[in-house]
Amino acid sequence: MAASLGSELDTLVADLTGAVSEYKAAAANEDQLGGDLATRMKVITTAQKIVHATKKPEEQWYDQSVWMADLTATRIFKKWEAFAAIPAVGEGSISYEDLAKKLDADTSLVRRIAWVLVSTGTLKQIGTDKVENTTKSMVYVNNDSNGMMFQIMYDEALRPYVFMSEYFEKYGRREPSGQTDNPYSFGYQQPEKTAWEIMAAEPARVDAFMRSMDTMEQHLPITGYYDFSWVKEKLEAETERTALVDVGGSRGHAIKAICAETEYIKGAQCVLEDLPQVIEQVKTNGDEALKNVKLQVHDFFTEQPIKGALIYWIRRVLHDHNDTDCAKILTHLADAMAPDSRVLIVDQIMENPPPPLVAQTDFCMLTISGKERTREMFEELVGRAGLKVLEVHLAKGTPVGVVECIKI
Numbered sequence: 001m002a003a004s005l006g007s008e009l010d011t012l013v014a015d016l017t018g019a020v021s022e023y024k025a026a027a028a029n030e031d032q033l034g035g036d037l038a039t040r041m042k043v044i045t046t047a048q049k050i051v052h053a054t055k056k057p058e059e060q061w062y063d064q065s066v067w068m069a070d071l072t073a074t075r076i077f078k079k080w081e082a083f084a085a086i087p088a089v090g091e092g093s094i095s096y097e098d099l100a101k102k103l104d105a106d107t108s109l110v111r112r113i114a115w116v117l118v119s120t121g122t123l124k125q126i127g128t129d130k131v132e133n134t135t136k137s138m139v140y141v142n143n144d145s146n147g148m149m150f151q152i153m154y155d156e157a158l159r160p161y162v163f164m165s166e167y168f169e170k171y172g173r174r175e176p177s178g179q180t181d182n183p184y185s186f187g188y189q190q191p192e193k194t195a196w197e198i199m200a201a202e203p204a205r206v207d208a209f210m211r212s213m214d215t216m217e218q219h220l221p222i223t224g225y226y227d228f229s230w231v232k233e234k235l236e237a238e239t240e241r242t243a244l245v246d247v248g249g250s251r252g253h254a255i256k257a258i259c260a261e262t263e264y265i266k267g268a269q270c271v272l273e274d275l276p277q278v279i280e281q282v283k284t285n286g287d288e289a290l291k292n293v294k295l296q297v298h299d300f301f302t303e304q305p306i307k308g309a310l311i312y313w314i315r316r317v318l319h320d321h322n323d324t325d326c327a328k329i330l331t332h333l334a335d336a337m338a339p340d341s342r343v344l345i346v347d348q349i350m351e352n353p354p355p356p357l358v359a360q361t362d363f364c365m366l367t368i369s370g371k372e373r374t375r376e377m378f379e380e381l382v383g384r385a386g387l388k389v390l391e392v393h394l395a396k397g398t399p400v401g402v403v404e405c406i407k408i
């Protein structure tokens with residue numbers, strides 16, 4: 001071992017010991033503000049650095065090939081409901097033979113697929129002929145939202161990834177910019193359609209996608225990192241004024257969270273905007289917490305109908321779109337703003353360079369011509385719409401933030 005590697009490992013091990021202490025302290029305090037998540041991530045990233053430093057360059061393909069097999073084996077077992085056919089954690093094991101009978105498959109085939117998952121720790125083998133679930137494999141049982149997240153990434157992103165190099169051969173080495181003719185539609189061999197049109201043809205895929213969005217929600221806090229209190233005084237002086245318009249607000253979950261957090265922003269002062277089918281669904285759902293909220297059908301590529309609201313809130317929308325389309329969306333908001341209005345863009349704020357989970361999200365958005373953005377990219381983007389960034393408010397322990405903008 002080279003001396004430099006030895007001292008690098010010593011430093012990393014000391015960092016890891018420190019990170020573990022911080023994590024234990026944060027976990028003991030039950031820090032609700034994400035400190036627990038942040039300190040846990042530090043343990044993981046430091047441990048990964050140790051592995052990275054120890055691994056030789058010529059060994060990288062080992063992991064890459066193992067992950068390819070693991071992804072595929074996991075997807076097959078999930079589709080076959082094999083994880084559900086194995087007793088739940090703590091309830092024992094099943095022989096490969098009995099599992100194969102339940103799955104109507106060859107025992108030898110079931111064992112070979114399971115071995116990949118045993119090798120990566122997803123499943124545990126007992127002796128030579130039995131297998132049991134682990135807490136990791138249990139996420140693939142019963143439509144668990146984390147398992148659905150894996151499924152959606154495998155089903156929706158992997159095929160565009162596999163064909164992406166061919167895409168660039170055909171369309172040129174350019175960032176994709178269209179709703180159609182992007183790596184997603186190319187990968188699905190329907191270049192003339194948008195991702196949503198392709199997915200909509202199979203209701204089960206749409207259902208899986210919606211479930212995965214629920215999981216995303218758990219990782220992307222809505223409240224707790226932006227101070228709405230400046231709105232309070234304004235609303236006391238102008239009782240008729242719209243407090244908040246949620247642009248592309250979907251089920252109204254952000255409005256509910258903000259009203260609950262602030263109390264001084266009332267549902268009746270909020271407007272939920274989305275496409276007709278979404279607003280129709282919200283009406284059908286009849287959510288009691290949204291009963292006073294104005295439901296407004298609106299296409300954000302057209303003129304904003306609610307003028308002079310205090311806040312135009314636009315969350316997890318811009319990363320679906322290229323810069324030209326985002327500038328159009330933001331320009332409609334800028335045109336509707338009063339001098340004291342603010343646009344709050346809520347999205348991931350990428351670091352440069354981004355950590356793996358954010359880099360992969362950006363890469364995934366590339367398949368549909370969307371992108372994640374750094375603070376500088378947001379500054380440039382909002383400038384194109386006649387806005388300027390006042391401040392960026394980051395949610396502790398997550399890559400999410402509010403980009404607070406005013407009119408220039």
Ligand SMILES: C[S@@+](CC[C@H](N)C(=O)[O-])C[C@H]1O[C@@H](n2cnc3c(N)ncnc32)[C@H](O)[C@@H]1O
Nearest residue numbers: 248249250274275278298299300301315316317
């Ligand atoms: C990724 S979701 C984000 C939903 C919500 N803002 C949130 O934070 O979870 C994007 C939303 O934009 C809506 N949307 C897509 N195109 C739209 C358009 N042209 N006009 C208005 N809403 C649109 C979708 O229906 C969906 O509800």
